[in-house]
Amino acid sequence: MEKVGEKLRYLLTEWFEGDIPDLVPRSLPSGWRETRLVFALAGVRRGGKTFLFYQMIRELLQECSKENIIYINLEDDRLLPLEGNELSVLLDVFHQHFSHDSEHPVYFFLDEVQNIPNWEATVRRLHDKERGLRVFITGSSSKLLSSEIATALRGRTLSHTLYPLGFKEFLGFKGFEPGDVDRLAYSPRKNQLLRLFNEYMEFGGFPQVVLEKHKLELLREYYRAIFYRDIIERFQIRNVRLFENFLKLVVQSMSDRFSYGKAHNFLRSIGYPGSKTTLIEYMGMARSAFMCEEVPIFSYSVKDQLQYPRKIYIIDNGLRNAVSFRTSRDQGNLLENLVFWELKRRSKDVYYWSDKRGYEVDFLVRDGDQVEALYQVCYDVGEDRTRKRELKALAKAMGEFKVNKATILTYDYKGREELEGKEVVFVPVWRWILHHEPSAIS
Numbered sequence: 001m002e003k004v005g006e007k008l009r010y011l012l013t014e015w016f017e018g019d020i021p022d023l024v025p026r027s028l029p030s031g032w033r034e035t036r037l038v039f040a041l042a043g044v045r046r047g048g049k050t051f052l053f054y055q056m057i058r059e060l061l062q063e064c065s066k067e068n069i070i071y072i073n074l075e076d077d078r079l080l081p082l083e084g085n086e087l088s089v090l091l092d093v094f095h096q097h098f099s100h101d102s103e104h105p106v107y108f109f110l111d112e113v114q115n116i117p118n119w120e121a122t123v124r125r126l127h128d129k130e131r132g133l134r135v136f137i138t139g140s141s142s143k144l145l146s147s148e149i150a151t152a153l154r155g156r157t158l159s160h161t162l163y164p165l166g167f168k169e170f171l172g173f174k175g176f177e178p179g180d181v182d183r184l185a186y187s188p189r190k191n192q193l194l195r196l197f198n199e200y201m202e203f204g205g206f207p208q209v210v211l212e213k214h215k216l217e218l219l220r221e222y223y224r225a226i227f228y229r230d231i232i233e234r235f236q237i238r239n240v241r242l243f244e245n246f247l248k249l250v251v252q253s254m255s256d257r258f259s260y261g262k263a264h265n266f267l268r269s270i271g272y273p274g275s276k277t278t279l280i281e282y283m284g285m286a287r288s289a290f291m292c293e294e295v296p297i298f299s300y301s302v303k304d305q306l307q308y309p310r311k312i313y314i315i316d317n318g319l320r321n322a323v324s325f326r327t328s329r330d331q332g333n334l335l336e337n338l339v340f341w342e343l344k345r346r347s348k349d350v351y352y353w354s355d356k357r358g359y360e361v362d363f364l365v366r367d368g369d370q371v372e373a374l375y376q377v378c379y380d381v382g383e384d385r386t387r388k389r390e391l392k393a394l395a396k397a398m399g400e401f402k403v404n405k406a407t408i409l410t411y412d413y414k415g416r417e418e419l420e421g422k423e424v425v426f427v428p429v430w431r432w433i434l435h436h437e438p439s440a441i442s
Helices: 002-017 049-060 086-097 119-129 146-153 167-173 189-203 207-211 215-235 240-252 260-269 276-288 302-307 317-323 330-345 384-401 429-436
Strands: 038-043 069-073 106-111 133-139 157-162 292-295 310-314 349-354 360-367 370-377 405-410 415-419 422-428
Touching: 002 069, 002 086, 038 049, 049 069, 049 106, 049 133, 069 086, 086 106, 086 119, 119 133, 119 146, 167 189, 167 207, 167 429, 189 215, 189 317, 189 330, 189 429, 207 215, 215 240, 215 276, 215 317, 240 260, 240 276, 240 310, 240 317, 260 276, 276 292, 292 330, 292 349, 310 317, 310 330, 317 330, 330 349, 330 360, 330 370, 330 429, 360 384, 370 384, 384 405, 384 415, 384 422, 405 429, 422 429
Parallel strands: 038 133, 038 157, 069 106, 106 133, 370 405, 405 422
Antiparallel strands: 292 310, 349 360, 360 370, 415 422
16 A cells, blocks of 8 residues: 555656646547546547547646646556556545645546556546546546446446547648648649548558658557557457467458458468357457457348458558558558548448348448448549449449438549439548548547
8 A cells, every 4th residue: 555655646746747748639529528427538559548638638727727637647667566456545645745726626537547457446436425526537448438338337427439540630740731622622732632641541540650750660569569468468368379360360351341250260270270259259359459340231130230241440551551461452441441430430320231142332321220321432433344333332222221322432533423313422532531520539
């Protein structure tokens, strides 16, 4: 107890005497200042959660002193070994050794809180017993999301997911202001925009990577950190080699359907036996660390949704490119992966659609019982065969769901086409993104 208290006192002293790092502002979630609930921010490691906390703190400093704001990183190696009582001791250390303005709330910012065993019980007690205390937590685990945290904190949280930078935020980090998107399309600045879009599509939106010169090296470090700290160590995986090779297959399958049966057979053929059940559990672990997401087929039949393969999307193009071999299909897959995460930033309910003849639509967006939108992603629609295939699939889907308009998202082609009495618009992905300007937080 005394040793833990000394560690925390040292870190709090350092916090109060130090400066908040410089940062590039991002979109902040709505309601974070007004809520009296525990504010939970979850997302992939190195996705920007800490600096979003710093941004929140800077805003709070406009109305209260720093003495009322506590920030602590629970991954700080100076806290090791963690004893599990750090959160309980933290408030006592603060009250015993530091003064604050009692006219304002005390704000607790707890970064990577999942490192503390049984943190939920302590946070719940602090929220319930300590009047005037506002608690903010982050974590690199999906257990901080509303669906996972509801039981632990019993309705006491306001949960948000933070994704790596969207393209609009990426441009802000690069100091590029697009202005009027329609005028930009016919401006000499469009070439600069496309160069930046190419960079974004290639190296992704991890904030530090965007600002660094040696991007691939840093992305490989991120991959290793997620692999070991957020998956291997957290879930205590014993067969590391099996999981490593399974994850390689997952990453290589980005934007494609993924079959556990085929993965199981391939791994067994190269000397890594493991049951399909184990592989499904591994996928859940990777998803829990925000490494990837699965998209089911759209069907009114639950049986179909369960038995058909799901499509795989990797959290960031740069992370995938840093650890995967490249193929001739890369540009199209990268563009599709980028579109998927943009839809997630918009909090859309996303599926893919396919019929018995093999026609497929990349994204079907549902709003309740209604089909809200249909999207195909096609890097280059210049080839007549490709164009006809994409249009035919959309025509089948529009007919089935009685939708009169659909969209083909391209690299840089804009147009419109009538299709069996319905409308298909072709929109460059960069233009589609900038017209909506979604937050990186959902």
